[in-house]
Amino acid sequence: MESIYDVRGTAHQVVEQASQVTICDPALETLAELVRDSDLERLTSASAFDTETHFFDGGPQTVQYLLVVDALNFCFWPAEDLEYEHLARGVKAAAMNNPGSLTASSLSQYTGADVQRLFDWQQPVPLLEERARLLREVGRGLQQYFNGQAANLVLAAHKSAASLITMLTTYFPGFQDHCIYRGRQIHLLKRAQIFVADVWGAFQGQSYGRFDDISELTMFADYRVPAALREFGVLEYAPSLAQRIDDRAELPAGSEEECEIRACTIVAVEKLRQALASETRKPNSIHLDWWLWEHGEQHRKDHRPHHRTLTIYY
Template sequence: MPAKTLRRALKLVQESRADPLEILATTANVIQHAQFVTLDLRRIRTVARVLSLRPVPVPGWNFEYHFCDGTARTVMYVFLLDALNFSFWGDPKWCVQYVRSDLDGYWALAAALKRAAERDASFLDAENLAALAPETLARVLRGNVEIPLFVERWRNVQELGRVLRDHFGGSAARLVEQANGDAAQLARLVAQNVSSFNDTTLYKGRAVNFFKRAQILAGDLYGSFGGEKWGAFHNLQDLTAFADYKLPQILRAWGILNYAPELARRVDRKIPLAKDSPHEIEIRAAMVWAVELLRHALAQHDRVLNSVQMDWFLWQSSQATIKGMKPYHRVRTIYY
């Protein structure tokens, strides 16, 4: 693709929407200098045309596996959930038995934390999280194998508890209220105060912002409260897609993302990529922009979705078996 054509496409999107977290601006620099990942603008237009001819369902909030009592405890639950929402892949996969179901990945985490919150009224208290023993967390997350990055998760739990206790009166709801209904401001506040949410990196010496879990926190609050109370945000559309490992997989299957031969070989053989490597950063940046460009192309067909809704739709779609679906890239990281 000619560099001029790509620059024009990126500029068109940037001029059409706000970018308060500077995710689009910083990832656009990655896209324009990428060596290992490319975007296929023609495929984006084709996929948008196909999607415009069928329903694009945006999944609603799942109340079966998420804790939700409509109070500030639910805010604490969502904060804890997203403090631990990363790196579920492994062989075998970490699984949890919940009621009569065997769950893995994100749903296993959501259900395990829900069970703990329902069994112990003090579990979600900031003071409890700040002092949580590793053995207690291990019992909460018990499954067929130990969850990946267990020690890092335990540290995240304690950090979250300490920050909320020491700076927000032990209340996650108070932190949310300081954002005044601004989803991007909430993401920034969380990333500034809780280091495990500060998902930024450097690419060829320049800063790149992703803020995956800080952004998804705002989206999850919106979902859990139905856009009301602590989920009432006036600018959810200012967030971008959440740069993870499942969306690049489906975007690659659709021909929107293309990997250079050596990168494709590593991904397809399930060889882990180095954290903060050019390979990883280019995949994540390309994913963010693929969703933006796809969303923009869909709007040309009068199908208007914001990036969060597109992310939810694509993530749900990625859970199904799709013909030609190759493995997702693997990176051991606390950020996704």
């Protein structure tokens, strides 16, 4: 089964028409040199997956854990200081202390209060009821189609990242991340792609993590990476858009500005990947996403604000 989505192609369609966001190629070359001079061997290793923050037992429970995490991996910014690690560590604690809380039957009954308990966070979690709805969707889909196991979902993809993305978006509609840009459907698929990448990284490309077409994935268009690319001068915003972002004004979900930011981020990372490719070193878009995201996390207090959109997709 091939993926029915074309993230690269539709992102390029946006870039060709974008009026609010542009990609600066000279800055991209400078960034390529910086990445090239960094620890590229670590960058291009599947072992870059962080097993300190994430649960990993080498078996099906790891896949179950990752699907739960990536079903909830969106929109932290409305709660000041809430970060992805609060989610990852919170679900890890649940996987270790109460494995039954991650079974499909449990997920299918989740309430907002149950989701709140999953987070390693004492304050109210944003979009709590939407997160609960998405976990119920995951639980019921796993029960109906995959005997309750996310591992069976992965095995059904037969080592194809593209097939797994297609199944994710088919059986779990909450993963259907897209927007409509000037009459065209644009596929972005942040959480679907990051689930595949997380499984690949956790298992270091082996067992459940073997995907023979892993290079087909793009980066995962979110908040942190475009903010980092803006600081590097790679993404340039029209003055009015830059001011709105710096003022922390909310960009409507599905707006042209939001779509341009995400699509230009995807294409910029693709260009970066091409600039870094050589006969001996071939980083994929996952590696570069991880590098840029980590850089953005380390400097989040120093960087200008990221854009803000209230959405379940990222």
